[in-house]
Every structure is written in structure tokens, then in C-alpha cells.
Amino acid sequence: MIGLLLPLLLVVGVVAIVILAIQRSTRKKDDREEGGGADLVAYLVLALSMGVAGFALAHLVSTAFPGDRFVFDPTENLSASVSALVVSLPFAVYFWRRQAQRRVQFPGSVGWTLYLTLMELVFLTAFVVNAVLFINGLISEERASAWTGTVVFGVIVLFHELAARRDPPQTEAGELRRVVGAAIGLITGTIGLAGTLVAGFETLLGPGSFDFDPWLAMLIVGVPIWGYRWFTAWPGPPETPRTVWSVAVQVGSVVIAIGSATYVLAISLQYVLADTAPAGQHFDDVSIALGSGVATLAVWLAHRRSYREVAASPRVFATYVLAAISLAVAIAAAVTLTIFAFGNRPLVGGDTDAVIAAATVLVVSLSTWGLFGRAARLAATTETVAGWPRRMYTLGLGMITGLVAAGALITTLVVVLNRLLDETFTGSLVEPMALLLFSGLATWYLLGSYVRERAPSEERRRMEPFDVTIVTSHPGQIAVKFPDNARLRVIHRGDDLGPIDDETADRIVAAVDGRPSVVWVDSDGFRVAPVRPRS
Amino acid sequence: MSEKGSKIPRWLLPAGLGVLVVILVAIALARGPVSLDPETAEGAVQEYLVALSDERWDDAAAVIHEDALGDCTGDDIAMFGTVDFTAELGFEGDFFGGVGMRETFDDGAVNPPPGDTFVDVTIHHSTDGGFGSSWSEHVSFELLEEEGFWWITGDPWPYFVWNCR
Numbered sequence: 001m002i003g004l005l006l007p008l009l010l011v012v013g014v015v016a017i018v019i020l021a022i023q024r025s026t027r028k029k030d031d032r033e034e035g036g037g038a039d040l041v042a043y044l045v046l047a048l049s050m051g052v053a054g055f056a057l058a059h060l061v062s063t064a065f066p067g068d069r070f071v072f073d074p075t076e077n078l079s080a081s082v083s084a085l086v087v088s089l090p091f092a093v094y095f096w097r098r099q100a101q102r103r104v105q106f107p108g109s110v111g112w113t114l115y116l117t118l119m120e121l122v123f124l125t126a127f128v129v130n131a132v133l134f135i136n137g138l139i140s141e142e143r144a145s146a147w148t149g150t151v152v153f154g155v156i157v158l159f160h161e162l163a164a165r166r167d168p169p170q171t172e173a174g175e176l177r178r179v180v181g182a183a184i185g186l187i188t189g190t191i192g193l194a195g196t197l198v199a200g201f202e203t204l205l206g207p208g209s210f211d212f213d214p215w216l217a218m219l220i221v222g223v224p225i226w227g228y229r230w231f232t233a234w235p236g237p238p239e240t241p242r243t244v245w246s247v248a249v250q251v252g253s254v255v256i257a258i259g260s261a262t263y264v265l266a267i268s269l270q271y272v273l274a275d276t277a278p279a280g281q282h283f284d285d286v287s288i289a290l291g292s293g294v295a296t297l298a299v300w301l302a303h304r305r306s307y308r309e310v311a312a313s314p315r316v317f318a319t320y321v322l323a324a325i326s327l328a329v330a331i332a333a334a335v336t337l338t339i340f341a342f343g344n345r346p347l348v349g350g351d352t353d354a355v356i357a358a359a360t361v362l363v364v365s366l367s368t369w370g371l372f373g374r375a376a377r378l379a380a381t382t383e384t385v386a387g388w389p390r391r392m393y394t395l396g397l398g399m400i401t402g403l404v405a406a407g408a409l410i411t412t413l414v415v416v417l418n419r420l421l422d423e424t425f426t427g428s429l430v431e432p433m434a435l436l437l438f439s440g441l442a443t444w445y446l447l448g449s450y451v452r453e454r455a456p457s458e459e460r461r462r463m464e465p466f467d468v469t470i471v472t473s474h475p476g477q478i479a480v481k482f483p484d485n486a487r488l489r490v491i492h493r494g495d496d497l498g499p500i501d502d503e504t505a506d507r508i509v510a511a512v513d514g515r516p517s518v519v520w521v522d523s524d525g526f527r528v529a530p531v532r533p534r535s
Numbered sequence: 536m537s538e539k540g541s542k543i544p545r546w547l548l549p550a551g552l553g554v555l556v557v558i559l560v561a562i563a564l565a566r567g568p569v570s571l572d573p574e575t576a577e578g579a580v581q582e583y584l585v586a587l588s589d590e591r592w593d594d595a596a597a598v599i600h601e602d603a604l605g606d607c608t609g610d611d612i613a614m615f616g617t618v619d620f621t622a623e624l625g626f627e628g629d630f631f632g633g634v635g636m637r638e639t640f641d642d643g644a645v646n647p648p649p650g651d652t653f654v655d656v657t658i659h660h661s662t663d664g665g666f667g668s669s670w671s672e673h674v675s676f677e678l679l680e681e682e683g684f685w686w687i688t689g690d691p692w693p694y695f696v697w698n699c700r
Contacts, residue, residue, distance in 0.1 A: 334555075334559070337556075337559040337560065337563060338559060340559075340563035340566075341558075341559045341560075341562035341563040341566070342562070343623070344623040344624060344625060345566055345567075345568065345569040345623070346568045346569065346621050346622060346623045347568060347569060347571070347580070347581045347584055347585075347622045347623055347624060347656065348568060348581070348584045348585055348587075348588045348620070348621055348622045349568060349588055349620075349621045350563075350564075350566060350567055350568060350621070351621050351659070351661065352564065354661060355560065355563045355564055359556065359559070359560045359563075362556055363556060366549075366552050366556070370549060427626075428625070
């Protein structure tokens, strides 16, 4: 009896001490501030206790319905899950109710947003894993398992979904939970779609050795979750979480789709131009590339509409990221091709396949670099002149390629000095020099663009508004002689010493030349004094 | 690429890059294997490696000294041999001198003992037409000159003699 009572008292004591400590801490903070972030610790305790309780409950239910276990030890399972539940459940219940009351008092709680996001991440992932296992068992010859986990984690996800609907997070990052849920669904669904397509292509083109089973289950589970989380109406325009995820999906899907297409193009060229293995063997992996490419293309298409809702600067940034990735790949491919062209001549064979692969990658990456760079530059000119995405691209990427070039220069010098000092040294200069050349060229281009764009061009200066103050007896037609971006102010002097005729007006406009100025006109002609532009 | 008013024409960069790609590809494809004199140590190693690459296992065995070959035959080489490789002289990619990459010899020294002849070769393996995994290994072939010919001796790559000698 005492043996049972002591652990129970211990549990109650620990629960009471934690609750009291948090109550005291929160009361002190509430005295100092408005609440808001004061209850982060309480939400952390709630998240931990909810996590432990959720997994313990799933364990307990699977112990009660042991059909999905090969190895089963009910006593050990029962004691572990009941112990975890006994400790975690009081915390979970107490803090759930407490925080619900505090949300009425402090509705803009960051802790609530973070808590819901964490629960989404943990329990939706657990639900997806169990649901995939369960559905895979239903559609394949494998035994259907994990139904207990599917039910328990599904109920916990539903419980939090209802709570979030009843009491939506009101912070700027309020959409974080939905974005995390959409990401879990999208990643699962995309892998499932790619795998299903690969299995389909294998059935059509190859021996059909690729199974549909796990991929179809991932597709069935992932797509509805993603659709529900992503396509249900959002309360407002995209905040940071949705913007970041949209940019990541855009960049990731385009990169994988282009990579897959490049692979298919390269192995087709190898088959046509080089002495390769028979078609069945050479195109053995083409279904993986086709499946991945089509799946990511579908993701890109499905996200196009929501991506357009993102603000201009992040979209320009995404295009610059694609240009940067293309440039990095182009540098790597150019270095590889240079090594094939100028490295040691082989003793055995020439790797024609690898040369074709490197050349294809180089041509594709240079083309995409040009296309994405141009698209981003056009967007930056019209929407965000000299904006941060362009600066990050030219300056940030230029610094990275510059560091690579510096590393290559050091390696080149090491090889040169070793060769001078040690006659037996055989280290090659081709690799470091090729890297130095191509990363150096990229640095020169990027940093050159940055410096050029920082200096205001003559054309841009002429487009900017400027102030002109004219002191005269009569302005005549000078107002229509100045360009539209001139902000003209005329001060009538009240005498008849300097009226402006058409010829004088033309000469004044030419002398001002688009610069902020004060012009004095009298019987001796006119004088122009430049003034500091208004900031 | 260039700002308005810049003297560099816009077409220059893509055209230059295009020409560069064409030149690199042409040179890379035009370069065949180096042709070494078979009466040199390096030439003997090339003869051995070309025979392996062409799956002429008996011809490869013929370059190995009889003391090293023992009872081994071309069939024994075939059990361990691979044909999907390229090779070049020297330890390629060895920018910093290769200490630690060379094999350690019987006396524990990193460099070969004086009097023996070693030919350093880098063997490249790649899969999936240049898109799959690729790796290189540094191999030192030990050779001895006898009756005007260079013979491969020791335990040459692909290290098969332990199975039959």
C-alpha cells in the first residue's frame, strides 16, 4: 500500500510544485506587462505534457487492441503508458484550461500560435505516418497495421483543429500552423505522387519492378491534408510564414523539374551520340526522373495561383535564388568540362558519357541563369528598383563566388610552389585554375553589376523629380518647356526687368539640365544656381 | 547584362559563353587516350589497364610477372575485374602532395623503396552516365624490368592474387 502511495504522492507533489512555480512567475510578469508573451513557459509545459499524454494514449490503445503487433508484451506496454499518462495528463488538463482562460484576457498570445504549430508538427506527422502504414496495409498484401495510432493521433489533430477554429491565433504568425500542416501534406503527397508515377512509368516502359503500394498510400493521405490546409480561404494576405513557404515551394519545384528534364535530355543525348549500353539498360532510371519531374511540375502548377498573391519582392527574390542556383551549377559544370578538356589525358578510355552529361548540364544551367536573371531584373526594374533581392543576388552571391575564387587561388599557389620546390610533385593545376577562372568571372560580373547599379545613372537621374524656382518679372511659356518631372515654382518679382521669351526659356531649360536649381532672370539675362535636392 | 549606355553589346555574354561551351566540348571529345610506349613502365601499365577495360583478361595476365602471378590466370582477374572505369597517370585531385593518400609500403614508409619502380595511377569509377555516384582510387603499380620488358609485379589492382597465388 505504501509502495503505491509514495509514487502517487510524488507525482502529485511534482505537479503541484510546477503549477505553483508557473503561477507565481506569470503573476509577476502580468504585473509588469500586458500578458502577451508572459505565458510562453506555460504553453511549453502544456505542449510537453500534451505530447507525452498523446503518445502514451496511443501506446495504451495499441496495447488494448494488439492486433497490429508481432512482438507484444502487454504488461510492459501497459505499465509504461499508464505511468506516462498519470504524470502528463494532470499537467495537460490543468494548463489547457488555464491557458484557455488567459487567452480571453490576452487574446494576442504568441504562445498559443507556437503551441498550435508544435502540436500540428508533432501530431499531424504522427497521424500521417500511421495513416500511410494503415492504408498501405489495406491496399497491399501486407497486413493492415497502425489503425490504433491513426485513430488516436487523428482525434488529437481534430481536437486541436476545433480549438484553433474556436479560438484562432491572432498574431502575425497566426498562419504558421496551417503552413506547417500544408507542408506535411504536400511533402507526403508529392513523394507519393512521384512514387506512383515512377511505378506507372516502370509498368509502361520497363520491367514493372517498382511497387505502387507505399506511394499510393502516401498520395491518398498527403493530398487531402495539403488541400485542406492550403486551399481553405485564408483570413488575409500572405504573412511571413506563407510567403516563405510559397517561395520555397516555387524554388524547390522548379529546380527539381528542371533537374529531371536535364537528366532525361542528357541520357537521351548520350544514347544518340555515344557508345552506350542497350536502351533497356541505359534508360533504366528514366522513370525516376520522369516521375519526379512530373510530380514537381504538378506541385508548381497547383501553387501558381497562391504564389501570385505573394508580394512582389519575395517573388523577385525567388527568381534570383533560381538564377543563383543556376549560376552555381553552371560554374561546377564548366569546371568539370574544363577538366575533361585540359586535365591529364586518360590511360584508358575517354568518358564520352560524362562529357555529354557535363555539357548538357552546362548549357541548361547557363540558359536558366540567363532566363531567371533577366526575368528577375525586369521585375526588379518595374516593381522594386534596386530592391533588396537584387542587392542580395549581386552582392551576396558575388561575395560567395569571390570566397570560392580566393580558395581556388590559394590552392593554385600551393600547387605552383610545390612544383617549384619539389620536382616529384605531380599535383594538377587544371582543377584549381578552372575553379579560379569561372568563379572569378562570376564574381567580376556580380560585383561589377552591384557597383554599377549603386551609382545613379544619368538616365535615372533625368527621370527623377527635381525642383526649380524661377525668380522673374514674367515666366512666359517656360512651364511647358520643362519636362514633366520638373516641379516648377515661379516667384514674380513685381518689376518688368526680366520677362522670359521662348528663346530664353529654351536656354534656361538646357542650363538647368534636370538638376534642382534656382534661376534668376533680369535685364542682363539669367543666372542658374544649383541647390541641394530635397530628401 | 549591360546597362543602357554601356559599350558592351548585350549579345556578347551569351555568344561568348556559347563559344566557350562548344570549344570545351570539342576538345574534351576529341582527346583520346594518351598513347605510351609499351617498352616503358608507364606503357606496360597502360597495356595492362587497356586489356582490363576491354575484358581481355588473359592479355592482362600476360603483363604480370610470373612470380607475382603464380597459379593465377585471366579467369581469376575476371572474377575481380571491372570494365567500367577510366584511368590516368598520377594521383589526380592530389593538390597538396598526396602524403597520406599513397599506400604505405612494407617498411612503413610512405614513399616507395629505392630501386623499385612504381607508376602512380588514378582510377575513376562512375555510374549512370555521369549522373550517378562517382569515386576515384589512387593505385601504385609496382614494376620490374627483365629481359628488356617491364612486368607488373606485387599485388596489382584489382587485387586478385590473394585468391589464387
